[in-house]
Amino acid sequence: MRDDSCFWRCFPCVFCLLILLALCQPGIVGTSSTGIGSHYNCQYTTGLCGVVFFDDQQCGDNYCRCCGRSEPDHQPYYAECVLHKNNLTYIPQLPRSIRYLNFAVNNLIGVPLTEHFFSNVTHITDLALIYDNISHIEQNAFRGFRNLTCVDVSGNHNLKNESFRVLMAIPGLQYLSAHSCQLASPPKDLFSNMTSDVVELQLSSNIPTDYICLYDLTAYSALDKLRSIDIAFCSICTVKTSTVVRIQSLNLNDNSMTRLPESCAANEVSLFPNLSSLKISENGILSLKEACLPSLTFLDLSSNSMALTHFSITQYPGLQTLWMKNMITDRFRWASNLFSHPTLEELHLEGDNIAFGSEEIVPNTVFANCPRLTRLSLAKNNFENVDDARFLELLGHLSLEELNLSKNKLSSFSLSTLSNFSNLSRLELMGTDLSSIPDGAFDSLKNLSWLNLTQNEITTITKQTFSVETRERLNVLYLDRNPFTCSCELMWFRNWFVSDTELFHRNASSQLQYKCNNLPGTSLASFTMVDQACLMSHAMNVVIVYTCTLFIVTFTIASLVFRFRWNIRLALYEAFRGRGDVRRLRLLADHFDYDVFVSYDKEDLPWVYGKLMPELEGRLGLRLCVHERDFIPGNNIVDNIVECVQSSKKILMVFSKDFVRSQWCQFELTFCMNHVMNYDDVLLIVCVDDVASRDMTAAMMAVLKTTTYIQWEELDDAVRSFWGRLRLALHEIIPLDGAL
Known part of the structure; x- marks a missing residue:
């Protein structure tokens, strides 16, 4: 962990159990594959002392615990002064080496936060004041801080907009979380005539007591450095702005919206010209009207009831990633070229129960004209009645690098199914009911390095299933939770499995998922057979098995007949005897x-x-x-x-x-x-x-x-x-x- 990094990204809703806090790695997370952009991770200290850090000791007038790492300098970095309620209404003196302070669940109701209140900790970089019943923060309360970059005041239900403004004005502050504070939509002039360095703002789960479902973003137009706003779980019905807001990321997940935020001004100028990431899943979006989002690269529309007949992907000219998971979509015919887009790179249509086998619903050209589409997820849909010809008509023209078909019942899987996907590097086929793999089915995928065949009905893997070249290309191969039949035919795979730990990501836990279905209680790794037992041919083994089975059945029947001969004789007598x-x-x-x-x-x-x-x-x-x-x-x-x-x-x-x-x-x-x-x-x-x-x-x-x-x-x-x-x-x- 670095002293100069921004720590503790928080979601304090976990404080339903008072103070179960999420532990995140420090530092700045780089741009993800979804194009969401950078996020600041802030780390407060609850639960760290005495768990993963050393030198745990009492400090701060015995109200706190301080801890740090054993290397390099044995100095405490973290302090937690928590759960004192009415007994701790000030921040005590702490070692100068402390950088991260968690001052959570201390009842500060009626205690104004002044410059004097923070005088003992002006050297820290990260501060958590969670569930402290804070009601008032004075204008100059944070004037003494020089390195403060992250502040979390989540769960303070009495916090007012005036105190919110004070927090936003802290010099050098980059991340602010005011989750679950019952803050309403800010007045349009709340941040006027002030300077703010805040880059990321977390305001999720803010439902004020005087609830109005309109949220106005106009106030944030005054904040030039603000890049990300999270207002998920706020029961918002409508989002608007009367002027340009230059944020890059907006999270509106789990609200009550039926349409996208208004993004077009009267002169068709974008109200969100820099917005690159928009999350609006778990709402009630019914249709998408015209949007003015020229910079949008990531759009999450998952878990909405939108009719795809009203969806036009072309209104997002720079779109690269589209998530439409668990959609309650219509069952009418999709339009041809529905997802055609010159810049689309990643598409998620997971859990939508799409009947890809029906050309009446999904035309062959639904993925046509997608020259840059390389990552496609179609997991948890319906691939019944999709033969190789239909499969190649739908997807064969795409230059896919990643393909997810998990949780689909594949009607067929042959050597030609994947023959067109020479660029494929990652393939997910988990839970597709595959009972066997044709020999060499993956040999044509010259770039394949990741293959997931978990939770299928595969019983045997032979030496011919994967060629030597394919085995050398693979970096990850998941075959756990398959009903393996442990016999001579599986010994080659068993030896490969035991010898290559990294390929199968095999550890104590995952190893238990590789079991011999025909030998209860036996794992694949522990299964062994004597070499001599596998010398006979398969045909001879079959003859021997059938012969032994016939003998055992005959012997069993004869034994039962002899054992119950009198029962049988008396039963026949009762069935056929006369009337006396x-x-x-x-x-x-x-x-x-x-x-x-x-x-x-x-x-x-x-x-x-x-x-x-x-x-x-x-x-x-x-x-x-x-x-x-x-x-x-x-x-x-x-x-x-x-x-x-x-x-x-x-x-x-x-x-x-x-x-x-x-x-x-x-x-x-x-x-x-x-x-x-x-x-x-x-x-x-x-x-x-x-x-x-x-x-x-x-x-x-x-x-x-x-x-x-x-x-x-x-x-x-x-x-x-x-x-x-x-x-x-x-x-x-x-x-x-x-x-x-």
Whole structure:
């Protein structure tokens, strides 16, 4: 930072949080690419001490903090005496090395600012008196200053025009900010008979309490050195002047204007002969009438509702840069040669939703006769149905050096799309839904050094995508936020990405935006593959992948079929079984030895003998087949099961934890399931305890999912419900006397 520079360009609206101040680099900013002109940057000190500077210490009667740099002389340059409200009503003595003072948010209401008030700091160059409730500044208050170049009195709502005049008259002052002071349009004679060195004036967000939406610039005609006025965010409806004002830059953004300021005198002489930059975005401009702005080079009409059918670019003879972003434009046919202009160099038509694919709306000649147009931004429009032929008809004749097509859905992108743009040095294709890049698509752009392909659908970059010459020409290449498929095909690009940090502007943050879409949690930089794994051809890899996939799918299906074989079988049985005719005919045959075959584990025998048999045999008169009692001794156990099942009218299974572990019980279950399917019957299932699903066999799980079972519990109500449900399930075979 330099002691002799002008510091702290401010926008004190951030003081909505009291004192969050913008930190800008010192020095004079040169002319920008937009032609806006020079601006003074002033830097006040809130937040600097103890953050980016050294030697932070208490000073100024312990009301202030002073700090500076450790080099070259260890002297404090910055002082901040802030947020003391009613406790600090004077500027204390500060070190003579201080050049930049921030005296913000100190309640000075009723305290006149006199020459004595500033006597301790007449050596400073930059002064901030923000949100101090200043109401009066005496005529000679700044007489003692010799080097003061920047003053900020923003946020002082009681400041009057008389004090504003005093500030403008400070000798040597180049930048003055009176943002958010409720200052009205100045009287025409406010600055008469005075000398002012102010070059840049910041008056944004000034809406007086006695609000009148007319703003008269006549008073500024007396200020020969004034070059820039910012009156944005002031709710201005109309701007006028009754005499010539020789400013170069006028900012009217975010007001309520429906037309441009009156710029033509009665004799068609320009009222703003030197105006080179006019910003009038975020207003309500509906149309542009005749203008007399012979020096205008930069015009910002963004975010207005203007009908382009009423726009004539030829009324600005020296125009070089035109911004028409986010316009709410009409949908009627644009005029041919709409943007034709001999001096136009830069055009921004971003976010206008222009249907470039429709020749009825955008004629082929809309950009004709623009010999000097080199920078064109068409981001956030509609490029659907724009093929290569249409693209070249619209833009192919332009000698573009910079082209922005970001946030457009490009219908096609081939080798011929950019074939005519040999002068192109910067190309923006972010978010255009490109899924692939033709090999050598950028090789014809012999001057291309900046390429942005961020946020597309690109999965692979190969060695042939960019030729060696193209890779050597590129200084910046953005490919982040693409869904890369990390495989052998991408290894070449991965190695290039890792090896060339500067080209991809790769840092810890941007590196995280390069990810392997097919490998969650894996960044491109960390992705690796063994060389041997990439030796096989792509075709062989495809065959192997398909073969393995087919095997895995087949194996998975077979496993699922085996695992759920009983579920499938029971589902088919339920879908195709009859209406019970087979079962009724079988019961009418009347050749059964038993009414119910009971399948159970021997550990559940006490429940069978103590609970089940007394109820079914004792009370209902049914004959149960219980193998401890009824199997024929000496016969094969399998034969006993088969004969007893076939000789029983119904089958009842007693599921329990022990039933799960018994191989014979599982055999009986499988056989009985086949039996009931053959005779169109159903199993009767009772559960005497809770069985965990992880312990059950596939057959048991299938039965419980497809059959309504009865759960045994020892509670009185539960017992009565259990026997009632069981009698209902056995109603076909219960004798009449038992049912009663």
